[in-house]
Amino acid sequence: MKNARKTDVAPDARLAIGREPTGFRELPRSFFLRDTAAVARDLVGLWFARRHEGIWYAARIVETEAYLGSIDAAAHTWRGRRTTRVEPMYKVGGHLYVFLIYGMYHCANVVTCPAEIGEAVLLRAAEGPQGTPSKLLSGPGRLCTALGITVAFSGADLLAEGDVRIFRRSTSAASIGVSARIGVDYAGEAKDWPLRFFDLDSPAVSRKSR
DNA sequence: CACATGATCGCCT
DNA sequence: GGCGATCATGTGG
16 A cells, blocks of 8 residues: 555544543534634634544644635635635635645644635644643644544534534633734735734643744 | 754645 | 645754
8 A cells, every 4th residue: 555645543542531522512603603813712722622433532722823814825725725725714614624734744724704715723732631741732733643633634514513523611711812823924914913822821832922 | 942954745836 | 846834853052
């Protein structure tokens, strides 16, 4: 099998929460149909979850970035670019868009807004349970590695009772910091837009503010 | 701590 | 043919 692609990667066992996501609750579709920066901010503190071979795995999101579609030089949909890879970004809010970067890492995004808009939120970092190293999910590539997220999930509906979901949980609200986005220096004026949101109290945030 | 570099390949021009 | 919404590792201060 020379061209075998890994398509069913197991999540890190330390993120397992059991056969049922007890204590976790669904979000309505309307959550994802709002202003993308607002969705990015509100995703901090929610849970990104995946089921693999009957077991659920989950991590608490602590860092996100908004990508504003056609007007945003940092976005894959800048100027309305429409290709096979990016097509999931034009689905209705609540879908997943995953891409491969640098040939070896994946980045997971939550699509926002109504269909055909092309905006999304990059999940940049998350936390595992007490005792797991803070680096385990710190950074978009590591987050995907730890949860076994690959391009096989691109286009998946997070609200279709499927194997990838965003959950909420009754917890105290996080203190949110805001900064420019990471790694988009090529994006002209857009590189300075304050579209990165992070939990000020989390050790798992990928970098200090800029 | 602050850089600097290499890895590795799908995507787009 | 060039490069990227990254990361691990290495060097030097």
